[in-house]
Amino acid sequence: MSEKNVTAPMKRHMGLRTSRAIGNSLIYALLICISIIWLVPFVCIVLQSFRVELKGPVGYVIPKQWGFDNYVALFQTDFPRWYTNTFISALVTAMLQTIIVLCMSYTLSRFRFKMRKPLMRFMLILGMFPGMLTMIILYRVLKDLGMTQANAVPGLILVYIASSGMGYYVSKGFFDTIPKSLDEAARVDGATRFQVLKKIILPLSKPIVIYTILTAFMGPWGDYVFAQYISFGTSSGMNVAVGMYRWLNKDQIANSYTMFCAGGVLVAIPVTVLFLCLQKYYVEGVTGGAVKG
Amino acid sequence: MKTYTDLEYLKLSKGQKLLYKISRFFCSIPQKIIGLFAALWNLIKKGCSLVKNEAVDIWSTFVNGDWKTKVSFLVMGFGNLARGQILRGLLFLLFEVVFIGYMILSGGYWLSMLPTLGTKGPEEVYDFVLDAYYTVYNDNSFKILLYGVLTIFFIIAFIYTWRVNVRQNKLAEQILAKGKKLKSGKDDLRSLVDDQFHKTLMALPLTGILIFTVMPIVFMILVAFTNYDGAHDGYYSNLFGWVGLDNFNTMLNWNVNSGGSVQSYAATFGEVLSWTLMWAFFATFTNYFLGMFVAMAINKKGINLKKLWRTVLVMTIAIPQFISLLYVSKMFAKNGIINGFLMNMGWIDQALPxxxxxxxxxxxxxITNIWIGIPYLMLITTGILMNIPADLYESARIDGANPWQQYTKITLPYMLFVTGPYLLTSFTGNMNNFNVIYLLTGGAPTNPAASSAAGTVGYTDLLITWLFxxxxxxESQYYLASVVGILVFVVVALISLIVYNVLPSIKNEEDFQ
Known part of the structure; x- marks a missing residue:
């Protein structure tokens, strides 16, 4: 009698364990599938960048003839110029945009002034307008200022950073989590608001500062619309996205598809390496600030 | 419509509850509209009383003020200067001088041209000295509109500053009457890093937003009421004029077909809008649920290499979208890798379209958007999933809930509760998701009925790509683009308004009972 009583729960326990093992192996299978799906395009792009025999799109992945021809060909086009343009605008944008965003989000998180609520509501409403619409006029204004076409880089930077104050949500969410009592204690001790920011808040905000820099740096690499507008028709003012987009046009793709792959690899490497190094902060920023809004 | 008490409501079945809630929502619409008008009326009343109060205050400041204050009404900053606040006084004075100078030199001209947007187009003029014709570009409507808007902004800023100037005189008189000291220039500067630090911090960002977002938006809204397009912006003509609501009529009237296409703009707009909404819905919710699912799979107890799985997914965020999207679009092409693979395996004979x-x-x-979006959602939901108290699951398990029940009763309500606002922003963000559509398909395949000489419209075009x-x-019909832009704004604002109105009730409902 007693034997039965002992084995029944044990059996159930064993059953539970096997069912969990089955469940876990199913999940492993799923995760492996997902990983393959997510990695296939990147593997393909790398493999095709080394293909020599044909320069157009083909139905197979592994090259029949390997070589660095496509990378060499890249440097005979305007690609280095586009790359420099993008890199410079990304670097400058990252610095200036971070300052602007942090100023804005810190203010909206910490100060209570009369116009605060109306200001935030106003920016919310502004954000509902399609930003692309403003491009038409910004292009004309920048053109009058001589910041388009060949001189597109400063114009582009200006456009990127000018309205970046509206993207304060994520970092404001982060600042909201730093206890206000810290500020107040310092204020009681006679620190000015500026000193509070410099000596107390900023040292605590490393993750969000890095997150902001990272996202601001990555933005210009992927921007197509604004860059296309501002560099309109002038190769030397283009960024990588605009320049390389043309390689996939109907009349060019047969000759430059593999070159696009090679360019894509060169563009992706620095951004990806940087991103993977700072991934921890990115995740913190996304999970900490993004949802609270 | 019958209203239930709380107790009666709780007795209803699930379907009845939902029906009840939906019908309540629709029944409350007239009430809400009345409420909106009431709020508007209140706003107008409030504005009127504000203006009245300001006027009374200004008048009393003038009548009761001393001679320094009175002079300040004409010469801004005079009161500050006379009372020893040199820095403030100089700034006020400088602003006034700049403003008057600008208005005389050019502001007046732009303002006077604004009602017509210019009347004299470019003309050929004979030059006797060079014995040749050359072109004189007379009025330029674009510049008139642009600088007209700027001038109006400037005037508003001036009126505001003038008001501040008047108020400061009044305050200064009061302070001096009490026998206290006024703030010196040094105090002012010091307060900019202390009490008034927020002004210092926001000066630059807000100026940027004002010049590069607010002003262009005002400009583009005005363009919707003109006939500004490529033909009115160039060598032969740089004049355009006000056309009232004609463009809205072109865009929204089913009977007007001025685009040269088979169907009216209104029909095209309807088609594109319905696909935009459909797209936003699917893009948001497929990503949301699949992303949550993947996050739960990775977080599950007993799964190893969590970091590796996450890193693999996160790669798609790191690689610039134009590369991954353009490449994926070519993978799915007729002669792309996927069709090639399927044909090599012998699974299909013809390329899939x-x-x-x-x-x-x-x-x-x-589907491609799922590939792009899951990693973000995975990151976001991972953080929230970890925050769900573990004892909730514990007690659910003891009560005999299976995983599906645990998901629908604990995880999902919790997630919806926390991510409600995020879902809304991601929905509106997807409505304006230019990159994914433009880089993947460019709007293709073309919709022949909707396309015209003015531009092609495709079946995957969103409003935002159509606008572009x-x-x-x-023909670069900027005026039509502005109309589309304004309509996008209206749609987004409406959706946000409705969701914000409905959301709190959902939240309270699904909060843990």
């Missing part, structure tokens, strides 16, 4: 068939293209776009195409088309 991923981008050629409207339905195929729409589904492929949504209109500005890029042969």
């Amino acid at each position: 991923f981008w050629e068939d409207p339905t195929w293209a729409r589904i492929t776009v949504i 195409k209109i500005t890029q088309g042969a």
